[in-house]
Amino acid sequence: MIRGIAFVLVLLWSGLAQAFDYGLKAVEVAPETYVVIGAMEHFSRQNGGNIVNTGFIVTAAGVVVIDTGPSLLYGRQLRALIGGITDAPVVLAVNTHAHPDHYLGNGAFDGVPIAALAGTRQAIAEAPPALLDGIYRLVGDAMAGTQSVPPGETLAPGLREVGGHRLEFLALGGHTGADLAVFDRSTGVLFAGDLAFLDRTPTTPQADLDHWLAALETLRALKPALVVPGHGPPAPPPAAFDQTADYLRWLRRVLAEAAAQGLDAAEVMALPLPPAVAALAVAPAEFARSVIHLYPAFERAMLSAK
């Protein structure tokens, strides 16, 4: 009886699992370097949570994967995509930071070392179950079987040579408490994680604006040939750096001014967006979220100022 139920569940589950095809495509942005570009949208049933860029580098020593995507199914399809390009095994997967669209594919990388900065490992391990529940609710079937799998290894920042690629791992922060950027000094490609966005409004649930702006200057100083943002198209600098920094500075100024005028958060959300901001994907919704994340600190500072 129990076996029968289990069998039905397996059938059901595999039915669901086959139902969602992400249609992942690898874009070769440099020799042996690929980016899988996600939609510039919020989580939805239609996009299966594929709102994020992932990438991989096919080195002589095996494949390095940068971010594993929003679901188990995405992770599996990413692995299959890699398998269609090279016979080399995946030797390392990294999570740039502890936002679920970047690490929920970890479950598909069984047997592969998954590494992240110490702060990222901790944040993923401590993520409340409600976070996963919320994404299941928004994304639905494409999430089937997805569990939060924390990275098993701590990534040491610094330069590491992997199969002919000189990979520099940079421990930064500001988008979250711990943000990893991967700079391939051999190709000049910078995987900026969510420290850089292009044509898509930056997200701020754990942001520290000053810290983030400083991190962008660190990335700019690397003088990469190409920037792969966490969300939005890969492009040569400075587009993603400038756009992200401009948005963060605008956000900081608008929130400070609103607090000085005594506006309530509900009024701040309704403020008109300047054209450069309004042109970014999902701008009104993301700005409203940022008001909730960041405005209370500006209000407190204003109320407690003597």
Added chain:
Amino acid sequence: MITRRLLLGAGAALSLGPRARAAEPADPLQSISWAEMREQFLGGGPVVFDDGVALSAPSSAEDALQVPFLADAGKLGPVTRLVAFADLNPIPLILDYRPGALAPLIAARFKIQQATPLRVAALDARGLWHVAGQWVDAMGGGCTAPALAHGTDDWTAHLGESEARVFARDGRRRLRVSFRHPMDTGLAAGIPAFFIERVTVEKPDGSLLGALETFEPVSENPLLTVELPAALALPAVVIRARDNNGNVFRRPVTL
């Protein structure tokens, strides 16, 4: 067009008395709880769904523990009450404001348990309720979660501490005040209801300017916004908050 029809409907209800109930405007948010909400919080009085109250609130709750809203009934002329409630919250009533000598504007934050209509109703001088509302989507969990304060061990030492500031706004003076308080709903296991239930704005001599009743859904460490009309010339006011355990917190504010 729709607004005019709704207004006419309400006008008919006013002049024809109880028999005209059937002609009452339908709830534009189509909430199953509307009739009950109206009976419970608006005393079954005549209502109109128009733009008399400008309500600002997000369409979805990014933080279920802190959903901001601001309601401004300035265009209605004298308003005796502003009542805010969320139909589908386990405790729907958020606040009941009698602005008195203050402007008919209130802003606060509330805890949301699930997607729900948020409404603010303003009672005008003719005894008609003007109801503004919108759906607020939510991930859930805001009302039954314990206050964040319980994660720290020194919250009792700061109970009732307050901050306040006055802002000039289009001739009016806006008063924003926050009190440290857990605002426990009583719905989290093992934690009894413990919340600020009345906030008054008084003249320095103690006479009442405006009175706000606050209920369990108001967010932890409430941040409240009210406005003083330009005509109200006072050197200072006192804000007094009282919780359901009888604690009283007093905050003088120089204008």
